[in-house]
Amino acid sequence: MSTDTLATAPPTPGRRRRYSQLSKSDKVWLSLMVGIPTVLHVVFVWLPALATIVLSFAEWDGIKLGTWQLVGFRNYWTIFTVLEDKLFPALFNNFVLLVFLSLCSAVGMLFAYLLDKGVRGTAIYQSVFYMPVVLSLAVVGFIWKSVMFSQAQGLFNLGRDKPIDFVGNAEKIFTIHLPFLDNPVGLSKNFAALLIAMAWRHIGYVMVLYLAGLKSVDSSLREAASIDGCNEWQSFRRVVFPVMKPINVVVLVITVIEALRAFDIIVALKQPVGTSVMGVLVKNNLVGEGGGHVGVGSAYGVVLLLLCLGFIVWYLVNHYRENEL
Amino acid sequence: MSGQLTIVQTKPGYSKGLRVLLYAFLTTMAVMWLVPIGGAIYSSFRPYQETQTKGIFSWPDSLSFSNYRDAFTQGNMGKTFFNTAFIVVPSIVLILLMSSVMAFAVSRFSFRFNVALLLLFTAGNLLPAQVLFQPLFQFFKWMPWPNFLSDTDTGSLLGTKIAVIIVHVAFQTGFCTFVLSNYMKTIPKELNEAALVDGASVPRTFFQIILPLCRPALAALATLEFTWLYNDFFWAVVLLNKGDERPITSSIANLGGAFFTNDNLVAAASMIVAMPTLIVYLILQKQFISGLTLGASKG
Known part of the structure; x- marks a missing residue:
């Protein structure tokens, strides 16, 4: 590309360089730069997601290619009727997790707000609260199982005559009778115990995001609010919180996706009875003992996918409307 | 007042x-x-x-x-630590390479499908792994792969660390492209134009001008991806079936x-x-936090 062609090109201030002004080899390079990652991502992420949708309408043992056949909505009928005692408790657990993690997000926001008050040693507090986030949920599960929940020595069993089996106890704390189900769904004691372990990790994550968000809030906004006579809660509720909208959206997405994706801690602890979630149901129907139900497993997967997609679409619309590219 | x-x-x-x-x-x-x-x-x-x-x-x-x-x-942890390194190191290098070229192309040049591509990448990264895994499992199972290039004797990609690397790269590129393209948008585009005027080719502009400026973002993403991949549990469990072939995090569950x-x-x-993630965190805390907030602050 010579300077002449650039000089004669109409000046388009604020516009990005047009693709057509590039040399041939540059165009080839750019196509490769876009093409290779895109193909990789589409082939190994989006095509499998679509294939799962197709497989959810099929019956297949997953062993021999070509033995699968389409069966229409039969797998969905199966999971919503015959297997309702598997599907709905898992969905309910995911729902409880979502509500619980949302509360944890609020706590994380509170921590961030307090640390942003010019507390001395903010960095130390921040490191402490954030530390669990770098651990895998599997390791979090093991640490809590051996140190906090252990029947023999767990700190939660400290001073109890009859130690509680936190990980094994599938007794329900409360149950809800849904009109379309024969058996009630509810929160089991061991799932509640796992929730506490997950909170330990989630709160620090959210706190760090909000700390960054709070730092970016223009201090003159708070000044204005306090001059106008807002008390602390009003200035947070009406000024700081709305200004942090981008962070709020990210935290919401993280919370929802984490709640729907939950898997590691439950499988690492050998899937105690009563702690089933959607991710575990999908996996159990596909591999390992009881696996080989590709159609049913995929149907569970599609239910999970639809729940996620709702939020993903909402998030993307939100993000790209405000940050037009 | x-x-x-x-x-x-x-x-x-x-x-x-x-x-x-x-x-x-x-x-x-x-x-x-x-x-x-x-x-x-x-x-x-x-x-x-x-x-x-x-x-x-x-x-x-x-x-x-x-x-x-x-x-x-x-726990045969010497072996499983090695397995982790074998998966995590090449994955991070490939993820950063893929996502930085992609981010460079979509953020500094205008294509017709720019927005659509970014949407695709961002959304793909949010999909739950369980939903993708059965077709991938089948694909790797039927994909012939010479035994001398892997540490299994199945004759297919299933059970090899390469399969895990491929999935990590494809999946994580979504998130990193999102972060890097946001980051690159903050670099003045006059830099590109000046480089092009001076006759620099696209790859040269990328490697010598834009990429060095992205060093903070790349460092932040590398630390973040290190913990995520190190902590991966799901893919290792479903794609690698023998216990001592697995990376450290998933092998302890076994x-x-x-x-x-x-x-x-x-x-x-x-x-x-x-230990490794805690050490990396204590040393590179700044990178960590900035990696997370880079992804978040721009939305």
Whole structure:
């Protein structure tokens, strides 16, 4: 590309360089730069997601290619009727997790707000609260199982005559009778115990995001609010919180996706009875003992996918409307 | 309104009593936060019989590394650490390469499908892994792969670390492209134009001008991806079926049996597994936090 062609090109201030002004080899390079990652991502992420949708309408043992056949909505009928005692408790657990993690997000926001008050040693507090986030949920599960929940020595069993089996106890704390189900769904004691372990990790994550968000809030906004006579809660509720909208959206997405994706801690602890979630149901129907139900497993997967997609679409619309590219 | 007043009002000052309350609350919380890790470290150095009878809150009769030694050998952790390195290092390099070229192309040049591509990448990264895994499993199973290029004898990609690397790269490129393209948009585009005017080719502009400017973002993403991939549990469990082929995080879940009856051994194993990420976190805390907030602050 010579300077002449650039000089004669109409000046388009604020516009990005047009693709057509590039040399041939540059165009080839750019196509490769876009093409290779895109193909990789589409082939190994989006095509499998679509294939799962197709497989959810099929019956297949997953062993021999070509033995699968389409069966229409039969797998969905199966999971919503015959297997309702598997599907709905898992969905309910995911729902409880979502509500619980949302509360944890609020706590994380509170921590961030307090640390942003010019507390001395903010960095130390921040490191402490954030530390669990770098651990895998599997390791979090093991640490809590051996140190906090252990029947023999767990700190939660400290001073109890009859130690509680936190990980094994599938007794329900409360149950809800849904009109379309024969058996009630509810929160089991061991799932509640796992929730506490997950909170330990989630709160620090959210706190760090909000700390960054709070730092970016223009201090003159708070000044204005306090001059106008807002008390602390009003200035947070009406000024700081709305200004942090981008962070709020990210935290919401993280919370929802984490709640729907939950898997590691439950499988690492050998899937105690009563702690089933959607991710575990999908996996159990596909591999390992009881696996080989590709159609049913995929149907569970599609239910999970639809729940996620709702939020993903909402998030993307939100993000790209405000940050037009 | 005087200027002095506004300066005083920047951070609402609390009365002394409230300040004490604030510190008391935060310190209590911080101590509570440290209890699980502190307890795990403490009990991991003590024999199980001792903590079982005296409880974890007790003066130690003996401290030793024997739990660590046992966990390390029983868990075959030398091998599984190597497996982790074999998966994590190439994955991070490939992820950063893929996502930076992609981000460069979509953020610095205008294509017709720019927005659509970014949407695709961002959304793809949010899909739950369980939904993708069956078709991928089948694909790897039917994909012939010479045994001499892998450490399994199945003749297919299934069960090889390469399969895990491919999935990680495809999946994580979504997130990193999103972050890097946001980052690159903050670099003035006059830089590109100047380079093009001076006759630099597209790859040269990328490698010599844009990429060096992205160093902070790349460092932040590398630290973040290191913990995510190191901590990966799902893909290793479903794609690698033999226990000692698995990376460290998923292999401890596989120990079962005798391992599970000794809580202090579990604690020691957990600490061994946690150590690399904790060390990286303590050293590179800044990168971590900026990696997370880079992804978040731009939406």
